[in-house]
Amino acid sequence: MRTNLKIAWRNLWRNKRRTLITVASIFFGVLLSAYMTSMQEGSYEKMVDMVVKYYSGAMQVHHENYWESKSINDTFEESQDLNQLILANEEVDFVIPRLESFALASSEELTKGVMVVGTVPEPENRLTSLKNNVRQGSYLSDNDQGLLIGEGLADYLRLGINDTLVMISQGYHGISAAGKYPVRGIIKHASPELNKMIVYMELKNCQEFFSANNRLTSLVVNIKDNNELEKSLRKLRETLNSPYSIMSWQEMSPEMVQQIESDRAGGIIMKAVLYIVIGFGILGTIMMMIAERRREFGVMIAIGMQRYKLATILFYETLFIGMIGALSGLLISIPLLSFQAQNPIPLTGQAALVMEDYGFEPYMFFSTEPSVFWHQALTVFLITLVIALYPIFSANRMKLINALHA
Amino acid sequence: MGTHNHQTIQPHNHTAMTIIEIKELFKTYNDSEVEVHAVNGVDLNIEEGEFTAIVGPSGSGKTTLLNMLGGLDQPTSGNIRIDDTDLGKLKSSQLIDFRMKNIGFVFQSYNLIPVLTAKENVEFVMHLQGRPKKEREARTMQLLEAVGLKGREDSRPSKLSGGQQQRVAVARALASKPKFVLADEPTANLDSKSTENLLNIMEELNKQEKITFIFSTHDQRVVNKAHRVITLEDGKIISDNRKK
Numbered sequence: 001m002r003t004n005l006k007i008a009w010r011n012l013w014r015n016k017r018r019t020l021i022t023v024a025s026i027f028f029g030v031l032l033s034a035y036m037t038s039m040q041e042g043s044y045e046k047m048v049d050m051v052v053k054y055y056s057g058a059m060q061v062h063h064e065n066y067w068e069s070k071s072i073n074d075t076f077e078e079s080q081d082l083n084q085l086i087l088a089n090e091e092v093d094f095v096i097p098r099l100e101s102f103a104l105a106s107s108e109e110l111t112k113g114v115m116v117v118g119t120v121p122e123p124e125n126r127l128t129s130l131k132n133n134v135r136q137g138s139y140l141s142d143n144d145q146g147l148l149i150g151e152g153l154a155d156y157l158r159l160g161i162n163d164t165l166v167m168i169s170q171g172y173h174g175i176s177a178a179g180k181y182p183v184r185g186i187i188k189h190a191s192p193e194l195n196k197m198i199v200y201m202e203l204k205n206c207q208e209f210f211s212a213n214n215r216l217t218s219l220v221v222n223i224k225d226n227n228e229l230e231k232s233l234r235k236l237r238e239t240l241n242s243p244y245s246i247m248s249w250q251e252m253s254p255e256m257v258q259q260i261e262s263d264r265a266g267g268i269i270m271k272a273v274l275y276i277v278i279g280f281g282i283l284g285t286i287m288m289m290i291a292e293r294r295r296e297f298g299v300m301i302a303i304g305m306q307r308y309k310l311a312t313i314l315f316y317e318t319l320f321i322g323m324i325g326a327l328s329g330l331l332i333s334i335p336l337l338s339f340q341a342q343n344p345i346p347l348t349g350q351a352a353l354v355m356e357d358y359g360f361e362p363y364m365f366f367s368t369e370p371s372v373f374w375h376q377a378l379t380v381f382l383i384t385l386v387i388a389l390y391p392i393f394s395a396n397r398m399k400l401i402n403a404l405h406a
Numbered sequence: 407m408g409t410h411n412h413q414t415i416q417p418h419n420h421t422a423m424t425i426i427e428i429k430e431l432f433k434t435y436n437d438s439e440v441e442v443h444a445v446n447g448v449d450l451n452i453e454e455g456e457f458t459a460i461v462g463p464s465g466s467g468k469t470t471l472l473n474m475l476g477g478l479d480q481p482t483s484g485n486i487r488i489d490d491t492d493l494g495k496l497k498s499s500q501l502i503d504f505r506m507k508n509i510g511f512v513f514q515s516y517n518l519i520p521v522l523t524a525k526e527n528v529e530f531v532m533h534l535q536g537r538p539k540k541e542r543e544a545r546t547m548q549l550l551e552a553v554g555l556k557g558r559e560d561s562r563p564s565k566l567s568g569g570q571q572q573r574v575a576v577a578r579a580l581a582s583k584p585k586f587v588l589a590d591e592p593t594a595n596l597d598s599k600s601t602e603n604l605l606n607i608m609e610e611l612n613k614q615e616k617i618t619f620i621f622s623t624h625d626q627r628v629v630n631k632a633h634r635v636i637t638l639e640d641g642k643i644i645s646d647n648r649k650k
Contacts, residue, residue, distance in 0.1 A: 003526075003533050010521035299517040302478055303578070304506020304534045306499055401479045404513075 004309065008316035011289070019321065022285040026325020027332075029278040030376045033271050034333040037375065040267045041367035042341065044260045047360065051256060052249045054128050054190040057096065057220035058229055059236065060252065061086065064245040066217060067252075072101045072172055075215040076243060085239060086221055091232035096123040096220040099206045103169035103177070105199060107157035114153060114199045116167065118206020127222055130187055130200070137161040137185035144202040146184030152196030154186045161186065167199070172212035179209045192356045221246070271379075279383045286318055286387060290394050297395065298403030307395050314391030322384030326377045334373060340366040425585050425618060426452035426475065431484035433470050433641070444470040445481070446641030452586070452620060457612045459621045459632035467641040468622035469590055475620065476509050476588045477501045489585060506534055510579030510617075512589035516571040518563040524550065524574045525559035531582045549577035552614075553607050569600025573607060580611060586618035593625045605631045 012019050052058055061082070066074040076082075078097055086092055099118035104111055121140040125131045130148070131139040140148050147165055159165060164180050171177035181201070189195040207213050223232050229248060236246050250257045290297075300310055344363040347355055352362035433445040445467045452458060460468045473479035474486060477493050486493045488508060496504055505511075518527045525546050532542040550559050553573035563571050572592060579587045589608075593601040609631055612619050621628055629635055637645040 003530075007519070007521055014521060295515075295517065296519065299511075299513065300519065301502060302476070302505065302511055303531050304502055304582070306502050306534075309534075401473060404473075404478065 004313050005316055008313045008320060011293075011313070011317055012320055015289075018285060018288070022282055022321055023325045023328065025278055025281045026322060026380060027329045029274055030326050030329025030380060031333045031336075033274055033379075034329065034337060034372055034376045036267060036270065038333075038337045038340070038366045038368065038372045039364055040263065041369055041372055042344070042365035043360075044264070045367050045369075046363075046365045047256055047260065048249070050191045050360070051253050052226075055194065056249050056252055057127055058223050058226060059221040059233060059246055059248050061219040061221060061236075061240065061244050061246050062217065064243050067245070067247065072099075072170070072210055072212060072215075072217065075099070075172070075212055075217050078214050078216050082219070082244070086219070086236065089232055089235055089239070091223045091225065091228045091235070093222045093224045094123055094126060095222070096120060096127060097203060097216045098124075098218045098220060099203060099210065099212060099215060100217045101169060101210060103167040103199070105153070105157065106166045106168075107159050107163065110157050112153065112156055113197065114149075114167070115194070115197050116169070116199045116201060116206060116209070118201045118203045118209075120203050124200070127220065133187045133189065134185045135188050137183065139185055140200060140202050142202065143204065144184060145205055146182045148185045148187055148200035149183055150195040150198040151186055151188045152192070153198065154183070156196065159183050159186075165199070167209070169210065171210040172215060175211040177210050181205075190361065192361065275379055275383055278380075279387060282318070282321060282384065283387050283390060285321065286314075286391055289317065290314065290391055294398070294403045294406035297398060298400055298406065301398070301400055302404060307398070311392040311395040314395060315388045318384055318388040318391060322380050322387075326380040329380075330373055330377055333376075334368075337366050337372070338368050341368045423454045424451045425454045425489055426450070426620075427485075427487040428475070429485045429487075431471070431474065431486065432482045433467070433474060433479070434482045443641045445474065448484075448638075448641070448643055450636070450643065450646075452618060454585075455612065455616045455618055456634055457609065457619050457632055458634040458636060459623050459629050460636045460638060461623060461629055462638035464624075466638040468638055470641075471638065472588050472590050472620065472622045476511060477505055506531060506582065508585045510582065510584040510587035512572070512575045512579050512587060512592045514591040514594045516563070516568070516575045516595075518571055518574055518578070520563050523560045523562055524555060524566065524570075524577075527563070527574055528577045528581050531578065535582055545581060546577075549580055550574075552611060553577045554603070567600070569596050569603060572596060572600070572604055576604065576608060576611070580615065580617060583615075584617065586620060589619060589621045589623075591623055591625070592621060593623065593628055598627070601625065601627055 063074045063076045083095055086095055097120060101116055103114055103116050105114040121142060121144070125139065134148070135151055140146065149159065149165065154160070157165070161183055163183050165183055166180045167178070169177040187200075189198055201209065207215060221236070223229060233246065233248050240246055297310055301307060344365045346352075347362040347364065355362040428448055428450040431445055431448040432443065435442040435444060448471060460471065462468050470479065474481050477496070481494070488504075491504065493501065493504070519530065522530060528546045528549055529542045532545060547556070547559070550556055553576055555570060555573055555577070558566065558570065563574070566574065572595075576587075576592075579589075593604060596604065605628060608619055611617060621632065623629065632649070634646070634648045636643055
């Protein structure tokens with residue numbers, strides 16, 4: 001085996017330039033493909049983060065009719081028993097009770113539709129890290145009578161800290177809801193869309209505003225490991241009965257899941273084209289390597305080398321080319337993409353506006369998930385394996401006497 | 407099948423053991439519209455330790471005969487037995503094994519493995535045979551010394567002259583201690599000094615190691631050295647002369 005490896009390795013460098021060109025094509029293919037995948041996955045991660053980490057959490061428990069009606073009437077009563085039942089699942093980390101609805105919010109001169117989220121400040125911060133996003137004023141405290149509003153909303157309504165915001169809405173079972181609240185803090189929400197319309201209130205304060213005492217629209221369920229989502233969802237579904245229902249973030253945001261899937265499919269097609277080009281590049285090199293060494297192969301078989309051993313050498317050569325290309329590609333792409341992940345590329349001009357219109361931050365984010373890298377290595381390895389079949393067939397089909405006269 | 411006069415030429419009486427026995431050997435090519443009888447009914451015995459040259463004009467069937475003798479090509483009909491082994495009955499992989507153990511090859515264009523050094527080229531067949539490292543190294547050094555290439559063992563073929571490469575090829579052919587060596591026009595690409603040198607080496611090895619050599623050649627210098635000269639014409643043996 002050592003001799004076969006040695007021969008294969010030395011054969012690679014018989015035509016250095018050609019080998020290096022082939023290796024370079026794989027290198028750039030892997031780099032490009034890793035870059036593209038990292039950018040795609042980075043943006044998906046950001047999108048999911050925006051939904052999961054900054055708003056919905058991994059799962060939510062609702063009243064079974066709530067998701068259809070989105071009405072404050074389809075709420076459920078806050079209960080310690082329910083909390084305990086959910087927390088009894090070992091995958092569950094913590095829960096956040098929320099009461100959410102919409103209201104008209106007015107400052108001295110302006111009015112705007114807003115989304116009101118009543119929540120418990122500390123667990124809410126644990127999920128969304130809202131405290132870190134406070135730009136002016138302070139974060140909500142327990143029993144706080146003030147509000148935390150998005151920066152965009154504050155700008156629109158021209159509100160500052162301690163200014164008063166007046167809200168009117170429809171409360172529980174049609175009771176009119178109205179109140180005026182001081183602005184305790186202004187936050188920059190990670191979601192540009194929510195940044196323009198969000199109002200956070202302390203839960204009790206919110207329940208009072210909507211006359212929905214002790215009622216919740218949702219119980220946000222956070223799990224310790226997001227990879228365990230399916231498992232814990234299945235378990236909680238078995239645990240929770242009517243009138244409760246539980247939904248995963250994917251079920252609550254199907255458009256986003258679909259958007260990610262279709263975008264991912266587009267990326268796969270692009271990468272497939274890229275890899276097909278690389279594959280034919282490797283195949284071309286291997287075919288040339290075989291064509292110009294037919295006589296040598298003939299001699300090797302003539303003096304006693306079994307065809308399968310010859311095929312093994314050719315297999316190693318193909319594998320070496322693939323491995324050198326893929327490893328060098330990974331070697332450069334890992335630090336490059338790690339750097340990019342720490343320093344996302346800011347978008348400017350029209351592109352930035354479009355992104356913000358869609359509710360995303362105007363940055364190109366990068367992912368450094370291991371799959372971004374090992375998928376490329378695996379793909380090149382599989383392509384190499386497929387291409388390596390050619391020299392194996394070729395060695396087995398070779399007519400010895402023709403090869404000797406080549 | 408054409409007529410052939412193999413009956414008229416019989417080997418001399420001798421006591422040496424026959425290692426190659428060829429009977430009614432034909433090789434016909436039908437590639438073009440005309441049938442070509444490259445080997446046209448050859449009967450031939452080769453004895454152990456012979457130093458034989460097969461001569462004849464181009465197209466007389468020398469190389470085809472040698473190829474069939476080496477199991478590199480299949481006869482259209484007829485039979486080749488080497489030490490009681492009928493080559494025609496061996497499967498492709500068995501034939502490769504048989505060649506590895508019993509036949510050494512020296513080609514006109516040397517055909518060394520370019521990525522291996524002289525030493526590694528000589529060792530290569532022993533490697534395939536699975537011989538222990540110590541034995542391989544000792545045999546390689548002995549052979550390289552015998553062909554006058556001591557000190558050049560780490561040179562790759564591209565760094566050796568044609569004569570040196572052919573000497574490595576001879577050492578490679580002998581490395582596995584084969585029953586016989588087939589050399590297809592081994593001196594065709596060599597100058598006269600290298601030719602003489604190579605022939606002397608092969609003659610010496612023939613004497614020392616009792617290895618049978620069979621050459622196909624056009625070269626009169628090879629013919630002069632040979633102990634037996636078989637002349638082919640149109641695929642038939644027209645003469646078979648042994649020297650005293």
